[in-house]
Amino acid sequence: MCDPYMHCEQQLGLTRRCLEIIDQYGFGLSIQTKSDRVLRDLDLLKSINEKSKCVVQMTLTTYDENLCKILEPNVCSTKYRFEVLKILRDNKIPSVVWLSPLLPYINDTEDNLRGILEYCVEAKVFGIICFGIGMTLREGDREYFYAALDRSFPGLRAKYQSKYGYAYEVMSENSEALMRIFQSECNKHGIMKGNERIFAYLHEFPEQPKPEQLSLF
Structure with a gap:
């Protein structure tokens, strides 16, 4: 799934054309x-x-x-x-x-x-x-997410790994x-x-x- 209003839509106008057809019919x-x-x-x-x-x-x-x-x-x-x-x-x-x-x-x-x-x-x-x-973490997504944690929230990766391991569903303690x-x-x-x-x-x-x-x- 991708956003229909990515930056390139400003030039391409593909989403607008789809809307025109939807409206027309x-x-x-x-x-x-x-x-x-x-x-x-x-x-x-x-x-x-x-x-x-x-x-x-x-x-x-x-x-x-x-x-x-x-x-x-x-x-x-x-x-x-x-x-x-x-x-x-x-x-x-x-x-x-x-x-x-x-x-x-x-x-x-x-x-x-x-x-x-x-x-x-x-x-x-x-x-x-x-x-x-909470959130979900698939294989592949988990590695990307942990790398982002290391960049923006140093030390938080270890907390995730200790609490959630390889779980797909990662629910908040405050849920x-x-x-x-x-x-x-x-x-x-x-x-x-x-x-x-x-x-x-x-x-x-x-x-x-x-x-x-x-x-x-």
Whole structure:
């Protein structure tokens, strides 16, 4: 999976062309990105949403801007993505946030979670996808991740290796407490939670009216 708004999209315009075709034929759309470049195509997103349904999905994991720039160095920061979500809200385009991954000992804190949830509440996101407070590490990915830890968080690799070994699921020690906060805040503010429910919503599109058959008589 790759982001439809990578830097090269600015010149290539392939995503915009796809949106033009979707809009032309009246299809619905669910699109996921970490980039504020999605606003370039706001005109098409609005048109698609008016004809059918358009949902924009964005990942938010790190409230602190400085930490975000370390964890996600090649994309716009969480604050910019929050601004995108507010613009989508103002244009009546529904949004879904991916609260994943949350890295143990790095951004698995109550302050971080509450900051992200405050953004979601203000932006009136429709739902939040969350697989628990943690992450997954596959073979190959683990080596890359540990090398990144060595660069940005010296000494943390040993803590991961001691705690998680070669586990695929790497869940935070704070997971249960933070998930209670997550559930409570979503309930309080009417934000959809439950991944299956949200995925079902993303796949639901209004039926297009069937053309009326003309009578011969």
